[in-house]
Structure formats: C-alpha cells, structure tokens
Amino acid sequence: MSAWGPPTTAVEVSVRSGSVRITVGDVSVPAIAKGRATIDDRGLVRAPSGANVDIVCPAGTNVFVATVSAAVVCEGPLGSVRISSTTGRIEVQDCLEADLRTRTGKIVVGTAQRRCRATSTTGSVHVTASPELDVTVTTASVEAGGIVRARVHGAAGGVRLVAVAPGDVDVRTMSGRVDVEVQGDWAPTTDLRATSGSIRDRLPDIDRDGRLQVRTMSGRITVSAS
C-alpha cells in the first residue's frame, strides 16, 4: 500500500486565529503534539482562538481546516487536504489532493499527487506539481508545474504553467501575462485568442497531442517548449 493508501483517519480543526501545523509522524491516530488543544477519537480538534496548534498524524490522513487568519502548514504525505482561510497563509507540502480557499492569504503547494483546487481573491497561488489543477483568482498570480489538465480563471495577475504531458489545459484571463511552457517531446493543439494582447506560439512543428486553450482580453500569451 502506498503512503496514500486508503485513508482511515481524519483531522478537523476550526480556529479563528493563531497557527495550525499538521505533520506526519509515526503514530497510529492523530494526536496533539503541542499547543492548548484537545482532539477526540473522530479527529475533531478543539482549541481556543489564537492558539498555536501542532498536530501529528499518520500518513494519508485527510485534513480539514477552517480559519480566519491563522497560518496553516501541512506537511505530508497527507490524503485529501481541505483548507479555508480569510487572510492566513496556506502551505501544503505533500498530499493526494487539495482544496484550498482564501481571500487574501498566499497559497503554496508542493506536490498534490492527484489534484489541486485553489480559490483566491488576492492571494497568489503557487503549486510546484499537480497533474490536475483548477484555480480561480481575482487579482493574483498563479504559478503551477507538473500539469496535465488545468482550468485557470484569473481576472488580473500573471499565469505561468508548466505542462508535462498531453492533456487539456484551459486558461482564461482578463489582463496579465499568460505563459505556458511545454516540457518534453510533445506539443498540444493550441487555440490562443487575445482580444487586444499579443500572442507568441513558439512550439515546434511536430505532431500535436493534447489541447491548450487560452483566452485573454488584454494579456500577452506566450507558449514555448523546453
């Protein structure tokens, strides 16, 4: 069984402020490692507002965190990680899949093995590697690598994606640069449209596999191979 085998445990934390840190350790059930908090046998964590909560859990644990301003750090390997925040920074290092929502907090993801969904108003989104990506931002930059399938909506702010295998990538922006880099000996069919911005398609003239669609109003689109 992989580190992301059938998850049997879950942790749920709701704390308005303070900090939340969740790490994987050699434990059979989630436990409080540090901080003024308690955890019941369902993984429900109770902590006073403003507490700094440090939790250790088995690999593959599903994580739910709700906060207003707490900084949240999740190391891995974890299962499904679902975090909502208003202003707090969200950092997830290694998980099976992630659903992360914030208004102004920055979102940083290392690896999401299966899928990463992120929604942000002004907080930037950085994903090192996720084969499937679904991001909505209002005014924020998006950077993501290891992409096979992606859907990105951004009103303003640059988008930079690195696609690593043929799939379906769809980027829609109103302004800001869109840069898509294709890694490997392949190139997607491109459908690039800019109402008033410029388009540069630098992909090699080879057989096409997969699809890349970009729509922007005033942004500049650049597609390149590496």
Added chain:
Amino acid sequence: MSGEVSAAFVFTDLAGFTAFTAERGDAAALALVERFEREVMAVLPPTARVVKQLGDGFFLCYADVPSALASVAALMARCAAVADSDAPLWVRTGVHSGTALARGDDLLGHDVNVASRVTDMAGAGETLVSAEAKAASGVPAAFEPVGPVFLKGIEEPVRLFRLVPERIPATVG
C-alpha cells in the same frame, strides 16, 4: 406579501466582474449582465423567482432544493458553453435552504445571509451548498466535501459541499 417562507435560497454572480468592468468599460459590463440575466431566466422553473438583482448578482428563491440544484446545474452548463473572452460568464453560485421572512417581494433572514456568504467562497464555474441544502437535495452522492469554513458575520464554522453537476440524475428537479 409577508410571513415566513421555507425555500431554497440561491445567490449567483460573476467572478471577475469588477475587473471586467474596469477592463472593458460600463457598456460592455451592462451587456454582460444582460447576457447573464437571459441565461438565469432561461433556467428558472415556474416555481422559482428572482427576488432581487444587484449589479452582476441575482438572489433566487426556489420551492425546494432539488429544483434549485437542477436549475443551477443547467445555468452553469449554459454559461460555460457560451463563455468566451468577450463574454466571460464565470458564474459562481451558493445554495442554502431554510426560512426567511417576506417584506414585500424581498426575503430577509439568517438563512438568506448564509446563502449569500456561501457564494463568496465559490470559484468560477463552481456551486457550493450548505449541509442543510445537501441534506434536502435527495442526491447526497452529488457532492464533494469542502469542509468547514468561517463565513463573514457567522460565529460558528459552516460545513460546505461542492456540487458535482454530472452526478445529478436527470430526473431531479
């Protein structure tokens, strides 16, 4: 009209509308809202109504959650099909069920406020629902958990779910 109403409350608006207006101007923004309004009206069943409209947002009231979800799924599909760079119908929607008090044609109450706040958490092309709406949907398998979230003005975290439209049976609604 007055008295208590038990219903499904839906708020829907356009992600990125402020940026679109700044980028393309008021006339284009007005045209976009009118396009969105046509799509909203096209999916509204006879038992539902537009309670009010503010800017790019619509407050809709449905007789029950199944009809609301069927309508919302149809709206999302229609808008996704026609969305392009000139008409970015990046629709986001929140659904909650409960009660409200009527004041003329308007509806007021905590559950209405919750529905509005749920919408704030949704991304483009996404429908989020409360636990109450999920429970009343009759299709519990049509949702993925989002988890607890703190909604503005509400003390306790609220558990939200993401609608997966393709999991709604065609007969619902």
